[in-house]
Amino acid sequence: MSKYKFYWADTAALGLLLILLASKSMAGGTIETPPDDEASSDSRVEIIVTPAERNQILEEMRGLLEAVQTVIVANNAGDLDTVAVAGRKVGRANMTPHSAEFKDKLPMDFRKLGMDTHLRFDKLALGAEQSESTDQLSQQLGELMGNCVACHKTYRLTVQRQPL
Numbered sequence: 563m564s565k566y567k568f569y570w571a572d573t574a575a576l577g578l579l580l581i582l583l584a585s586k587s588m589a590g591g592t593i594e595t596p597p598d599d600e601a602s603s604d605s606r607v608e609i610i611v612t613p614a615e616r617n618q619i620l621e622e623m624r625g626l627l628e629a630v631q632t633v634i635v636a637n638n639a640g641d642l643d644t645v646a647v648a649g650r651k652v653g654r655a656n657m658t659p660h661s662a663e664f665k666d667k668l669p670m671d672f673r674k675l676g677m678d679t680h681l682r683f684d685k686l687a688l689g690a691e692q693s694e695s696t697d698q699l700s701q702q703l704g705e706l707m708g709n710c711v712a713c714h715k716t717y718r719l720t721v722q723r724q725p726l
């Protein structure tokens with residue numbers, strides 16, 4: 563009888579040990595979350611580009627910022643010629659050409675927003691050429707800048723890792 567009891571105590575102990583081991587490894591599995599990376603702290607859509615493509619986009623962006631600043635100052639001074647020139651400079655005709663390969667990397671909505679922004683600068687330039695009021699031009703610029711906000715909220719660039 564005592565032999566029989568011993569057998570069960572042994573099996574129970576072994577069972578308990580197995581349960582403990584299993585639960586420990588399961589707990590370990592749930593605790594091991596992936597380390598925080600950039601993506602988890604920024605939910606914007608990532609566009610993967612080469613360093614040269616990134617430079618091209620950012621250079622274009624700095625041109626847009628400069629245009630906005632020039633337009634605000636010139637419009638406030640009632641200098642509509644300068645507003646027109648600044649607008650045309652970032653209008654459709656002066657868009658930086660992108661290679662087909664580069665374009666393929668850009669989501670359609672991104673491209674549409676970009677194109678619409680250039681077209682709106684053309685419209686702003688046309689307004690200045692047609693002597694629209696300063697208030698109207700200022701209103702147009704504000705609306706155009708909705709595109710800057712929308713795109714920056716949605717997308718970010720990530721430089722593709724170069725093969726070693």
Ligand code: HEC
Pocket residue numbers: 620621623624626627630672673675676679706707709710711713714717718719720
């Ligand atoms: C179609 C999308 C899109 C539109 C429209 C857009 N941007 Fe950008 N812009 C970007 C992206 C993408 C970046 C890079 C952001 C990142 O990687 O975090 C950027 C970066 C910039 C930068 C930083 C440049 C640098 O050298 O680091 C400036 C300044 C900027 N944008 C200005 C503007 C202004 C002003 C407008 C509107 C007149 C505008 N952008 C419209 C997509 C856009």
